[in-house]
Amino acid sequence: MSHIKDYVEANKQRFLDELFELLRFPSVSADSKYKEDVLKTADYIAEKLTSAGADKVEVCPTAGNPIVYGEKIIDPSQPTVLVYGHYDVQPPEPLELWHTPPFEPTVRDGKIFARGACDDKGQMYMHVKAFEVMQNTGGSPCNIKFMIEGEEEVGSENLGLFVKANKEKLAADVVLISDTAMISLEHPSLETGLRGLSYLEVEITGPNRDLHSGVYGGAVANPATILAKMITSLHDENNHITIPGFYDDVLELSKEEREALNKAPFDEAEYKSDLGIDELWGEKGYTTIERTGIRPTLEVNGIWGGYIGEGAKTVLPSKASAKISMRLVPNQQSATITSLFQKHFESIAPKSVKVKVTPHHGGEPAVTPTDSVAYKAAEKAIEESFGKAPIPCRGGGSIPIVALFEKELGLKTVLMGFGLDSDNLHSPNEKYDIANYYKGIETIPLFHKYFSELSKQ
Amino acid sequence: MSHIKDYVEANKQRFLDELFELLRFPSVSADSKYKEDVLKTADYIAEKLTSAGADKVEVCPTAGNPIVYGEKIIDPSQPTVLVYGHYDVQPPEPLELWHTPPFEPTVRDGKIFARGACDDKGQMYMHVKAFEVMQNTGGSPCNIKFMIEGEEEVGSENLGLFVKANKEKLAADVVLISDTAMISLEHPSLETGLRGLSYLEVEITGPNRDLHSGVYGGAVANPATILAKMITSLHDENNHITIPGFYDDVLELSKEEREALNKAPFDEAEYKSDLGIDELWGEKGYTTIERTGIRPTLEVNGIWGGYIGEGAKTVLPSKASAKISMRLVPNQQSATITSLFQKHFESIAPKSVKVKVTPHHGGEPAVTPTDSVAYKAAEKAIEESFGKAPIPCRGGGSIPIVALFEKELGLKTVLMGFGLDSDNLHSPNEKYDIANYYKGIETIPLFHKYFSELSKQ
Numbered sequence: 001m002s003h004i005k006d007y008v009e010a011n012k013q014r015f016l017d018e019l020f021e022l023l024r025f026p027s028v029s030a031d032s033k034y035k036e037d038v039l040k041t042a043d044y045i046a047e048k049l050t051s052a053g054a055d056k057v058e059v060c061p062t063a064g065n066p067i068v069y070g071e072k073i074i075d076p077s078q079p080t081v082l083v084y085g086h087y088d089v090q091p092p093e094p095l096e097l098w099h100t101p102p103f104e105p106t107v108r109d110g111k112i113f114a115r116g117a118c119d120d121k122g123q124m125y126m127h128v129k130a131f132e133v134m135q136n137t138g139g140s141p142c143n144i145k146f147m148i149e150g151e152e153e154v155g156s157e158n159l160g161l162f163v164k165a166n167k168e169k170l171a172a173d174v175v176l177i178s179d180t181a182m183i184s185l186e187h188p189s190l191e192t193g194l195r196g197l198s199y200l201e202v203e204i205t206g207p208n209r210d211l212h213s214g215v216y217g218g219a220v221a222n223p224a225t226i227l228a229k230m231i232t233s234l235h236d237e238n239n240h241i242t243i244p245g246f247y248d249d250v251l252e253l254s255k256e257e258r259e260a261l262n263k264a265p266f267d268e269a270e271y272k273s274d275l276g277i278d279e280l281w282g283e284k285g286y287t288t289i290e291r292t293g294i295r296p297t298l299e300v301n302g303i304w305g306g307y308i309g310e311g312a313k314t315v316l317p318s319k320a321s322a323k324i325s326m327r328l329v330p331n332q333q334s335a336t337i338t339s340l341f342q343k344h345f346e347s348i349a350p351k352s353v354k355v356k357v358t359p360h361h362g363g364e365p366a367v368t369p370t371d372s373v374a375y376k377a378a379e380k381a382i383e384e385s386f387g388k389a390p391i392p393c394r395g396g397g398s399i400p401i402v403a404l405f406e407k408e409l410g411l412k413t414v415l416m417g418f419g420l421d422s423d424n425l426h427s428p429n430e431k432y433d434i435a436n437y438y439k440g441i442e443t444i445p446l447f448h449k450y451f452s453e454l455s456k457q
Numbered sequence: 458m459s460h461i462k463d464y465v466e467a468n469k470q471r472f473l474d475e476l477f478e479l480l481r482f483p484s485v486s487a488d489s490k491y492k493e494d495v496l497k498t499a500d501y502i503a504e505k506l507t508s509a510g511a512d513k514v515e516v517c518p519t520a521g522n523p524i525v526y527g528e529k530i531i532d533p534s535q536p537t538v539l540v541y542g543h544y545d546v547q548p549p550e551p552l553e554l555w556h557t558p559p560f561e562p563t564v565r566d567g568k569i570f571a572r573g574a575c576d577d578k579g580q581m582y583m584h585v586k587a588f589e590v591m592q593n594t595g596g597s598p599c600n601i602k603f604m605i606e607g608e609e610e611v612g613s614e615n616l617g618l619f620v621k622a623n624k625e626k627l628a629a630d631v632v633l634i635s636d637t638a639m640i641s642l643e644h645p646s647l648e649t650g651l652r653g654l655s656y657l658e659v660e661i662t663g664p665n666r667d668l669h670s671g672v673y674g675g676a677v678a679n680p681a682t683i684l685a686k687m688i689t690s691l692h693d694e695n696n697h698i699t700i701p702g703f704y705d706d707v708l709e710l711s712k713e714e715r716e717a718l719n720k721a722p723f724d725e726a727e728y729k730s731d732l733g734i735d736e737l738w739g740e741k742g743y744t745t746i747e748r749t750g751i752r753p754t755l756e757v758n759g760i761w762g763g764y765i766g767e768g769a770k771t772v773l774p775s776k777a778s779a780k781i782s783m784r785l786v787p788n789q790q791s792a793t794i795t796s797l798f799q800k801h802f803e804s805i806a807p808k809s810v811k812v813k814v815t816p817h818h819g820g821e822p823a824v825t826p827t828d829s830v831a832y833k834a835a836e837k838a839i840e841e842s843f844g845k846a847p848i849p850c851r852g853g854g855s856i857p858i859v860a861l862f863e864k865e866l867g868l869k870t871v872l873m874g875f876g877l878d879s880d881n882l883h884s885p886n887e888k889y890d891i892a893n894y895y896k897g898i899e900t901i902p903l904f905h906k907y908f909s910e911l912s913k914q
Contacts, residue, residue: 030768091770199769208733212882214854217784218754219745221738225757228685276665279808281678288676297675300682301772306759311487312656312817314782315758315883325771327674351736360769397671425669426772
């Protein structure tokens with residue numbers, strides 16, 4: 001272990017500089033205007049994998065953004081770890097809320113502020129550097145395959161096709177991903193589940209043009225008002241979702257499982273003050289940990305319609321729209337929920353408007369068994385490096401591809417995340433603690449070590 | 458009369474060319490970036506008033522956009538008509554819906570398409586040309602004062618101050634305005650009332666930053682969802698407005714008055730097909746004519762929050778906002794309604810969010826007596842020029858300044874509008890029929906003639 005620590009110590013500054021260079025690429029996958037930067041980002045990662053000692057490194061083209069592949073096969077008889085990560089990031093908007101530019105990484109009290117600092121460039125790049133560390137400290141104890149994609153934030157559609165088409169090439173014993181959070185460095189944790197996703201866009205059309213709100217107001221259905229009405233009706237007074245059949249497939253946890261889950265440290269006062277809110281909100285009968293972990297949700301991600309410029313315009317808008325996404329839990333199916341939403345939303349629209357529902361993308365929920373060799377290896381790695389066994393948690397986020405790995409490659413995933421919930425993922429001022437970055441680089445080689453050892457038993 | 462027709466006939470093309478020149482100025486008062494164009498528009502009108510023969514023409518500066526004044530005093534013993542109009546226009550957005558550029562007037566089957574074609578440049582300029590006609594066909598039978606402002610679309614605040622400060626200068630016997638609609642050239646009508654206005658902007662703030670909808674979704678109140686809920690609660694199942702006290706001051710019309718009102722020709726099938734809607738909407742127990750004329754309304758003019766760009770962003774927004782305006786009827790008071798709304802909206806906000814309500818501007822409703830000399834003069838003018846007596850109607854729009862004229866100058870207003878409800882006021886492809894433009898120029902001198910005659914009786 002000490003030689004690993006020594007190597008990291010000796011290369012600390014370079015490891016940080018390389019991450020900064022990576023963070024400077026505005027690789028936003030949701031917006032086509034960043035296409036060129038996305039391609040440059042893929043090339044940069046390929047170059048770094050090669051210089052770290054990976055073989056067969058290639059930037060694999062897809063119908064969308066390319067996938068970076070690289071491998072190191074030390075011995076076919078040894079277990080193989082498939083490392084997954086993504087180099088694309090969320091849009092940086094709203095820009096005015098960033099204290100420093102999103103694509104100009106800046107360090108403030110030990111934290112790197114930049115879009116993608118944690119999700120997922122910072123965490124993905126830990127694996128590239130951990131690989132370099134292993135290559136320079138006796139070599140990796142397992143075979144390693146890297147698969148770094150550029151469309152995670154928009155649904156990983158092309159990765160899905162890539163996986164289906166390259167089952168041989170991607171054959172492995174486990175998938176290792178750092179794209180989630182732990183409670184804190186003092187309370188290391190391992191996520192044992194992820195929520196699925198169903199994302200749609202809705203458009204309500206009333207009159208065929210914007211109208212004078214004085215001449216027509218009061219006599220014509222206002223699409224903004226109708227959309228508000230329809231969105232409101234999607235939750236009941238207990239904040240249960242009202243879409244018929246929505247909860248039918250939800251896997252309910254046992255009393256014991258819920259108790260175990262709620263043992264995780266959670267400070268409500270700190271949680272509220274961090275978010276600047278006076279009161280929490282959510283589905284009646286569940287704790288915050290449960291609402292964000294084991295329960296499905298429905299959120300409005302964006303809403304717009306009518307005049308939103310400076311000043312006042314007395315218009316009755318022709319259209320109003322919203323982006324709405326639902327987080328799904330085991331055993332809900334993204335396709336099923338998407339069509340349930342679509343049917344329901346169309347059915348509740350009054351005759352006085354037209355409604356259009358357009359599915360964006362989806363992903364399936366996933367659960368990681370805590371009794372697997374891979375999970376135990378992650379546990380031991382964290383225990384050794386943090387001096388504390390990790391707490392098993394359910395993550396609220398979605399990595400749609402995890403379910404696909406299981407379906408197509410028959411592989412379980414270990415979610416060894418080093419981020420924090422407070423890292424402002426998808427928000428302005430996204431950050432990643434430098435300490436977590438280095439801690440990850442030191443811990444990952446231990447996972448490979450224990451995965452190799454435990455696999456032999 | 459014939460010599461008036463002859464003069465109009467002989468100058469038709471020039472009258473149209475001058476209006477086109479006026480329409481090319483993008484004099485949008487709601488957006489400060491058009492300030493320069495607004496000033497040029499005022500100068501243009503001053504120049505045209507002068508060349509038409511008006512005296513004491515001046516561009517009066519205000520804290521906002523200037524007011525153009527001009528007069529022709531033929532004989533202090535004669536009645537005086539104060540002509541009011543406005544040269545500012547609504548914002549042209551959404552631009553992509555215009556078939557031809559909003560500030561490049563274009564004629565298609567006898568209609569002028571341009572922002573302001575009807576509201577109010579086209580109708581206001583009829584008075585400038587009618588004045589020129591009178592000057593060249595024996596002179597005006599009444600004294601005339603022009604007051605053309607540049608802030609009608611944003612609340613006429615500075616005009617209010619100007620009127621208070623210039624009561625002597627503006628002394629008259631009646632105010633004449635063409636800024637409303639008639640049913641059609643076949644069914645000429647005169648508006649006998651206008652609705653008041655209360656316009657506010659609301660902002661709901663949840664968490665202090667945009668959040669990852671997976672990590673926090675389900676546990677934190679979503680401002681877009683809460684705003685939708687609050688907006689929905691402003692109407693009950695009969696589309697009555699739920700703000701306590703909102704209807705307290707509403708002047709209810711008698712059964713007879715309502716019957717008279719509903720005698721106006723109204724073709725529901727044509728109304729719906731013009732708007733492209735399958736079903737009308739509105740307050741239970743009232744007809745469309747009543748909903749848009751004698752009943753107060755509450756409309757969402759704009760709504761926005763969260764991610765509204767291309768593609769998908771799984772964000773739980775920090776803020777959501779809306780522009781909301783209410784149309785008021787006699788005897789509602791704009792200030793009262795504004796504070797009732799503010800109090801109510803703040804009171805219904807759940808503890809999990811913060812709410813900010815910002816009043817934009819307001820205006821008072823107004824009614825024109827149908828037994829006045831001025832109204833009778835307008836009736837006779839229209840009857841002579843259209844061959845048909847005008848139908849008295851209640852207008853749904855607002856000209857806040859009308860109530861102020863009565864309060865400050867003690868003057869009643871005659872609303873002699875030549876536009877049509879289908880002229881797309883405040884909408885893309887605003888239009889004004891060339892026939893209505895010329896008809897107005899021919900009819901206005903008749904109003905002055907009969908107002909002078911009837912005043913003597």
